[in-house]
Amino acid sequence: MIKQLVSAIALTLGVPLLSLAAAPADDALVARGAYLAKAGDCVACHSAPKGKPFAGGLPMNTPMGRIYTTNITPDPETGIGKWTEEDFEKAVRQGVSKDGHNLYPAMPYPSYAKVRDDDVKALYAYFMKGVAPVNQANRPSDIPFPLNMRWPLKFWNMVFLDKGVYHDKDGHDVAWNRGAYLIQGLGHCSSCHTPRGIAFQEKALDESGSAWLTGGVLDGWFASNLTGEQNVGLGRWSDADLTQFLKTGANAHATAFGSMTDVINHSTQGMNDQDIAAMSAYLKSLPPAGGTHAPAYAYDPKATTALLAHPANDAGAKVYTAYCMHCHGVDGKAFAPLLAPLAGNPNLLEKDASSLINVTLNGTQDLVIQGIPAAYPMPKYAPVLSDQQIADVLTFIRAGWNNGAPAVAPSDVAKLRKSTQAAQ
Numbered sequence: 001m002i003k004q005l006v007s008a009i010a011l012t013l014g015v016p017l018l019s020l021a022a023a024p025a026d027d028a029l030v031a032r033g034a035y036l037a038k039a040g041d042c043v044a045c046h047s048a049p050k051g052k053p054f055a056g057g058l059p060m061n062t063p064m065g066r067i068y069t070t071n072i073t074p075d076p077e078t079g080i081g082k083w084t085e086e087d088f089e090k091a092v093r094q095g096v097s098k099d100g101h102n103l104y105p106a107m108p109y110p111s112y113a114k115v116r117d118d119d120v121k122a123l124y125a126y127f128m129k130g131v132a133p134v135n136q137a138n139r140p141s142d143i144p145f146p147l148n149m150r151w152p153l154k155f156w157n158m159v160f161l162d163k164g165v166y167h168d169k170d171g172h173d174v175a176w177n178r179g180a181y182l183i184q185g186l187g188h189c190s191s192c193h194t195p196r197g198i199a200f201q202e203k204a205l206d207e208s209g210s211a212w213l214t215g216g217v218l219d220g221w222f223a224s225n226l227t228g229e230q231n232v233g234l235g236r237w238s239d240a241d242l243t244q245f246l247k248t249g250a251n252a253h254a255t256a257f258g259s260m261t262d263v264i265n266h267s268t269q270g271m272n273d274q275d276i277a278a279m280s281a282y283l284k285s286l287p288p289a290g291g292t293h294a295p296a297y298a299y300d301p302k303a304t305t306a307l308l309a310h311p312a313n314d315a316g317a318k319v320y321t322a323y324c325m326h327c328h329g330v331d332g333k334a335f336a337p338l339l340a341p342l343a344g345n346p347n348l349l350e351k352d353a354s355s356l357i358n359v360t361l362n363g364t365q366d367l368v369i370q371g372i373p374a375a376y377p378m379p380k381y382a383p384v385l386s387d388q389q390i391a392d393v394l395t396f397i398r399a400g401w402n403n404g405a406p407a408v409a410p411s412d413v414a415k416l417r418k419s420t421q422a423a424q
């Protein structure tokens with residue numbers, strides 16, 4: 001009797017019975033997909049600055065030229081509204097679009113290849129039912145013919161794409177495996193943090209490779225070494241330090257800037273404590289790799305105290321006193337975690353100075369934690385300081401406080417000034 005009544009009401013309302021029964025399960029799937037999309041940071045790449053979420057249009061540099069991300073909203077005409085789950089799976093895990101053309105690996109499908117079937121299903125449900133459709137046509141790439149031909153990517157995939165989802169590894173607990181799955185798969189941390197080879201391929205796709213997460217340059221930023229290395233890596237960070245960084249973008253050692261800001265703003269700060277703890281546990285298990293095998297960093301105030309007493313003697317100290325000291329402190333310790341310390345900061349100790357030059361020239365987009373932008377963001381010095389002055393001040397802070405990192409040449413500053421100018 002009740003059943004008949006429900007059917008009658010459903011019929012009058014024009015609601016198919018099936019959807020009445022399926023609605024709660026569907027909502028849960030869409031919600032899980034929304035969370036996974038956060039873990040994958042899809043929004044960071046698939047939205048243009050000030051553009052609608054997931055409507056695409058963000059320019060991305062590849063070795064061959066500039067491409068634009070695509071509309072992945074469920075708009076049937078310009079987005080992926082007509083895509084089946086199979087179409088979606090092929091794009092996300094195999095790098096092949098609905099019409100069969102290969103995607104450039106700027107889309108991190110080499111990492112997403114590890115995402116499990118049930119998670120792909122949830123992501124698909126979210127993109128079909130949880131994302132607002134936006135009618136916005138895709139923009140063709142700026143890569144000229146014949147370099148824009150995509151068939152060579154098929155061979156790239158044959159050589160470099162490691163098909164097959166993540167399988168739990170024996171000898172590790174549930175948290176470690178969950179962390180490995182997130183870091184290697186949806187988190188695509190290695191797309192920035194693992195150095196790339198001459199064909200733009202990541203030199204390792206998991207911890208079995210010696211280059212795994214040892215740091216790499218992409219788009220003018222050096223993404224830090226995330227292994228247990230004690231100077232340039234995370235060796236001096238506790239589990240709690242790492243968790244704090246992923247949740248809030250700052251801790252006693254460093255502050256997020258450059259391309260890491262997007263990751264904190266859109267992805268890791270919204271992940272649950274259990275997943276953050278799992279990712280930290282996995283990263284903290286990585287043995288030291290990369291770096292220079294120098295003894296562990298120890299703070300030494302001597303050099304700077306002397307230099308700052310007579311700044312005229314050192315060109316770098318002079319710039320530091322005038323432009324940097326009121327924020328980063330006379331002792332290089334600043335006011336962590338509010339303001340980044342420079343003494344002992346792994347990014348300062350790193351041989352590759354790209355990130356330091358870039359942040360000094362161009363500042364960084366704001367870190368936004370729970371809706372609140374950073375209070376004292378790093379200013380842009382490109383209009384104020386010459387290449388020589390920036391080289392001087394960076395050389396000074398890379399040597400000061402026992403940081404022991406090599407000098408920065410004015411020519412390196414000039415190069416980055418030129419290559420980042422277009423984006424500013």
Ligand code: HEC
Pocket residue numbers: 036037040041042043044045046060067068069070071072080088091092097098102103104106107108123
């Ligand atoms: C690092 C940047 C980046 C991230 C993160 C990213 N994408 Fe992409 N994605 C791209 C680029 C670039 C393309 C277009 C590549 C091309 O044109 O060859 C693309 C293409 C796609 C396509 C194919 C669209 C089409 O019309 O062919 C789909 C589907 C897609 N991405 C889904 C996702 C999902 C889902 C996520 C999150 C789990 C995601 N992407 C995260 C950069 C990214």
Ligand code: HEC
Pocket residue numbers: 183187188189190191192193221222223224225226232233234242245254255256257258259260261263268279346347355
């Ligand atoms: C789009 C590129 C990009 C991606 C993707 C990325 N990172 Fe980063 N990351 C960077 C850059 C650049 C830095 C250096 C600047 C800084 O310290 O914030 C960095 C710094 C870090 C640091 C601080 C290290 C230090 O010594 O200061 C941690 C920890 C980190 N990333 C973890 C992760 C994890 C975990 C993921 C994946 C969930 C990830 N990153 C994904 C670019 C990226």
Ligand code: HEC
Pocket residue numbers: 254255256257319320323324325326327328338339340341342345347348356359360364367374376377378379381393394
């Ligand atoms: C208004 C305060 C302020 C001033 C002045 C300032 N900085 Fe910064 N700096 C920051 C903040 C804040 C960060 C962390 C990134 C962010 O949130 O913007 C930062 C980050 C950095 C970093 C990256 C450190 C890391 O976390 O790994 C370097 C290097 C740096 N600053 C160098 C300089 C130099 C050199 C000068 C002077 C020419 C300078 N800063 C002046 C506030 C400042």
